[in-house]
Amino acid sequence: MKKKPVTGMKDVLPEEARIRDYVQSLAREVYSGFGFSDIETPCVEHIENLLSNQGGENEKLIFKILKRGEKLNMAEAKEENDLTDCGLRYDLTLPLSRYYANNASSLPTPFKALQMGYVFRADRPQKGRFRQFMQCDIDILADPTYLAEVELITATTTLLGRLGFEDFTVRINDRRILRAMAECCGFDSDKCDLAFIILDKMDKIGVDGVREELISSGFSAESADKYLALMEGVSGGISGVRKMCEALEGFIDEDVCKNLSTIMSLASESKSVPFDIVFDPSLVRGMGYYTGTIFEIEVAQFGSSVAGGGRYDEMIGKFTGQKVCAVGFSIGFERIITILLDQKFKVPTQKDAVAILLEKGLPEDRCTDAMKKATQLRSEGRRVLVVWANKNKKFQKEQLKEAGYEEFIDYYAEEFKK
Amino acid sequence: MKKKPVTGMKDVLPEEARIRDYVQSLAREVYSGFGFSDIETPCVEHIENLLSNQGGENEKLIFKILKRGEKLNMAEAKEENDLTDCGLRYDLTLPLSRYYANNASSLPTPFKALQMGYVFRADRPQKGRFRQFMQCDIDILADPTYLAEVELITATTTLLGRLGFEDFTVRINDRRILRAMAECCGFDSDKCDLAFIILDKMDKIGVDGVREELISSGFSAESADKYLALMEGVSGGISGVRKMCEALEGFIDEDVCKNLSTIMSLASESKSVPFDIVFDPSLVRGMGYYTGTIFEIEVAQFGSSVAGGGRYDEMIGKFTGQKVCAVGFSIGFERIITILLDQKFKVPTQKDAVAILLEKGLPEDRCTDAMKKATQLRSEGRRVLVVWANKNKKFQKEQLKEAGYEEFIDYYAEEFKK
Numbered sequence: 001m002k003k004k005p006v007t008g009m010k011d012v013l014p015e016e017a018r019i020r021d022y023v024q025s026l027a028r029e030v031y032s033g034f035g036f037s038d039i040e041t042p043c044v045e046h047i048e049n050l051l052s053n054q055g056g057e058n059e060k061l062i063f064k065i066l067k068r069g070e071k072l073n074m075a076e077a078k079e080e081n082d083l084t085d086c087g088l089r090y091d092l093t094l095p096l097s098r099y100y101a102n103n104a105s106s107l108p109t110p111f112k113a114l115q116m117g118y119v120f121r122a123d124r125p126q127k128g129r130f131r132q133f134m135q136c137d138i139d140i141l142a143d144p145t146y147l148a149e150v151e152l153i154t155a156t157t158t159l160l161g162r163l164g165f166e167d168f169t170v171r172i173n174d175r176r177i178l179r180a181m182a183e184c185c186g187f188d189s190d191k192c193d194l195a196f197i198i199l200d201k202m203d204k205i206g207v208d209g210v211r212e213e214l215i216s217s218g219f220s221a222e223s224a225d226k227y228l229a230l231m232e233g234v235s236g237g238i239s240g241v242r243k244m245c246e247a248l249e250g251f252i253d254e255d256v257c258k259n260l261s262t263i264m265s266l267a268s269e270s271k272s273v274p275f276d277i278v279f280d281p282s283l284v285r286g287m288g289y290y291t292g293t294i295f296e297i298e299v300a301q302f303g304s305s306v307a308g309g310g311r312y313d314e315m316i317g318k319f320t321g322q323k324v325c326a327v328g329f330s331i332g333f334e335r336i337i338t339i340l341l342d343q344k345f346k347v348p349t350q351k352d353a354v355a356i357l358l359e360k361g362l363p364e365d366r367c368t369d370a371m372k373k374a375t376q377l378r379s380e381g382r383r384v385l386v387v388w389a390n391k392n393k394k395f396q397k398e399q400l401k402e403a404g405y406e407e408f409i410d411y412y413a414e415e416f417k418k
Numbered sequence: 419m420k421k422k423p424v425t426g427m428k429d430v431l432p433e434e435a436r437i438r439d440y441v442q443s444l445a446r447e448v449y450s451g452f453g454f455s456d457i458e459t460p461c462v463e464h465i466e467n468l469l470s471n472q473g474g475e476n477e478k479l480i481f482k483i484l485k486r487g488e489k490l491n492m493a494e495a496k497e498e499n500d501l502t503d504c505g506l507r508y509d510l511t512l513p514l515s516r517y518y519a520n521n522a523s524s525l526p527t528p529f530k531a532l533q534m535g536y537v538f539r540a541d542r543p544q545k546g547r548f549r550q551f552m553q554c555d556i557d558i559l560a561d562p563t564y565l566a567e568v569e570l571i572t573a574t575t576t577l578l579g580r581l582g583f584e585d586f587t588v589r590i591n592d593r594r595i596l597r598a599m600a601e602c603c604g605f606d607s608d609k610c611d612l613a614f615i616i617l618d619k620m621d622k623i624g625v626d627g628v629r630e631e632l633i634s635s636g637f638s639a640e641s642a643d644k645y646l647a648l649m650e651g652v653s654g655g656i657s658g659v660r661k662m663c664e665a666l667e668g669f670i671d672e673d674v675c676k677n678l679s680t681i682m683s684l685a686s687e688s689k690s691v692p693f694d695i696v697f698d699p700s701l702v703r704g705m706g707y708y709t710g711t712i713f714e715i716e717v718a719q720f721g722s723s724v725a726g727g728g729r730y731d732e733m734i735g736k737f738t739g740q741k742v743c744a745v746g747f748s749i750g751f752e753r754i755i756t757i758l759l760d761q762k763f764k765v766p767t768q769k770d771a772v773a774i775l776l777e778k779g780l781p782e783d784r785c786t787d788a789m790k791k792a793t794q795l796r797s798e799g800r801r802v803l804v805v806w807a808n809k810n811k812k813f814q815k816e817q818l819k820e821a822g823y824e825e826f827i828d829y830y831a832e833e834f835k836k
Contacts (some may be wrong), residue, residue: 074498
């Protein structure tokens with residue numbers, strides 16, 4: 001028998017489990033305050049859906065499940081996909097799209113969904129990256145307006161604030177601005193996605209690195225320079241959006257700029273915690289399915305993104321045949337847990353916990369008294385552990401204190417021998 | 419693209435998700451009050467562990483996961499198990515045993531674990547039975563005494579009471595009594611397990627059916643009759659335990675009977691909600707790994723078991739090499755959800771929910787006012803939905819009322835045209 005969990009997956013110890021529960025219930029509380037409804041989709045998804053080109057690189061990381069019974073025909077199987085009919089989901093967005101297509105008639109319009117669940121990717125194991133990890137997504141379906149983006153941003157920043165994060169920045173951009181920038185600079189429209197993948201490396205390899213890689217990938221130096229110049233000198237405020245849009249005249253619909261400005265302005269005005277919202281034309285975000293607004297949240301003290309999302313108006317239509325617009329925001333659940341663990345975060349508890357220690361050999365009637373006492377304290381909302389006393393009771397109590405038990409009640413056998 | 423979930427799994431709609439969340443958080447609250455710590459194990463488990471004969475029939479229902487990359491060698495694979503290195507867990511008990519073996523040095527003694535998570539069985543789909551379903555288990559490890567059973571029974575009945583269930587009965591027995599009964603009646607000790615499987619059908623096929631099947635399975639009529647006579651006339655109280663133990667003299671250790679009586683007496687005395695606890699020598703419970711006490715809870719109005727468990731002192735030792743005793747209780751999570759849905763159960767909410775309706779074309783400054791109003795109400799703990807008004811606003815409000823929004827605030831565009 002193997003004691004360790006399977007490669008890349010982990011056993012969650014009680015200390016971490018407490019924090020995970022806390023973040024999940026806070027997320028549920030905050031998001032429900034914004035009218036998001038909890039939903040669940042199965043961990044297992046049709047292999048056809050998983051391999052439908054919605055997942056980009058993630059499709060290479062699928063845990064595939066063997067066909068069962070007579071359906072499994074090893075002798076005639078020619079390739080891997082002959083052996084499998086389903087697999088573990090690699091994100092929550094694809095299952096949400098299927099869910100909406102399957103259940104739209106029972107759901108309100110617009111539909112505001114909260115989904116928390118495990119996803120699975122057979123990635124190369126490395127520190128802080130797991131093959132089973134929690135995702136926590138909010139999505140608004142069938143609302144094409146800026147109201148959806150504003151609600152997502154306000155909800156997510158409220159949650160981060162409630163978790164004790166301070167000093168964070170919402171970076172925002174629009175895929176249509178990126179595309180207009182690329183066109184305006186003469187990038188081949190077929191190769192835009194490649195250009196975006198390179199531009200997404202800006203914070204890793206810097207402006208010079210990006211310029212070099214663009215050129216070595218076949219883009220002209222002139223185009224690359226024009227693109228990089230477009231980004232420079234654009235401020236992060238609404239005036240930056242205006243300036244960019246003026247520079248892109250003829251390549252972009254004015255409504256795109258107006259929409260982005262409205263989101264920035266409304267999100268600033270309706271926030272519940274302090275944060276900056278900045279226009280960032282260098283923001284790309286990897287997923288190919290984004291079609292409009294994209295956003296990310298960075299917390300200064302951790303120097304990394306803790307949430308991200310964007311609009312994907314084309315995905316659900318692939319299931320329904322009819323376009324259903326959608327926009328989502330996902331917090332980096334595992335990243336946030338790691339930060340809270342590093343900070344030695346303590347989950348707030350309301351009432352003192354009590355440990356009742358029973359000395360071995362305690363007569364049954366005294367045992368009954370102890371259990372009745374426990375029942376009474378629990379009915380008052382106290383956490384009560386009833387446990388046999390060890391020989392080294394002092395050490396035992398120290399350990400119990402570490403586990404959060406602050407009050408002790410001893411039931412001695414001797415008292416009753418007397 | 420396929421719209422339906424994979425066979426036997428389901429999309430959880432918001433109404434059901436609300437109830438599931440509620441039951442889960444109530445379970446967490448109640449069990450944490452008894453000192454149980456939340457833990458998590460991965461959904462994916464080593465195939466060697468899953469196929470180690472701990473799971474009985476469930477091992478035939480495993481969703482097996484295909485090996486990845488170079489490890490998958492289709493050409494040389496001779497049997498199904500050459501293609502797989504892991505699979506989805508079919509219960510939470512096996513992963514808990516592995517977890518304890520892997521982490522014992524970081525865990526308190528005794529260890530009281532709460533585990534809620536999905537398990538997967540490729541069972542024949544049928545009404546109310548799913549291939550992915552939630553299990554909710556509490557287990558006490560490394561406490562060999564009756565205290566563990568009493569805590570499990572008190573905790574589980576408290577939870578059922580909090581969920582609004584009334585009039586339930588805890589049926590209790592001990593595998594060692596069953597074994598002594600079988601020996602005393604001259605059943606072949608190698609064939610005891612087969613006898614128990616037959617005896618477990620008592621409530622389905624009745625005394626006569628059981629007698630017939632015992633005989634047709636090779637047990638003597640004399641043995642069968644002696645066994646059935648032993649069960650008859652034994653009352654459900656502690657006196658019944660005593661009577662049974664007298665009848666089994668020479669075949670059973672007196673401590674077994676004393677232990678069972680103490681559990682029954684302490685659990686009766688320390689209960690937080692009314693229930694009966696009865697000795698039931700016909701209780702068998704299917705899982706082969708039980709070694710001592712076994713129990714089940716029935717709610718009269720639903721006529722079926724809503725929770726069950728027992729002591730399994732031998733399983734963890736298979737991982738650790740050292741015996742670690744254990745006892746667990748599992749509520750029938752999906753069964754309870756079905757009952758609550760059938761009862762049209764409404765999750766208690768604390769404050770009224772508000773819907774803010776924005777008329778289309780509302781100027782941006784009025785939109786800002788509306789968002790600020792929403793932020794303020796949410797900071798007071800209200801649930802607030804901000805949504806565009808439809809043309810048929812009356813119908814929209816009716817639907818919102820059904821979704822739980824009881825107060826409405828309208829922001830009209832006209833006001834500001836004036």
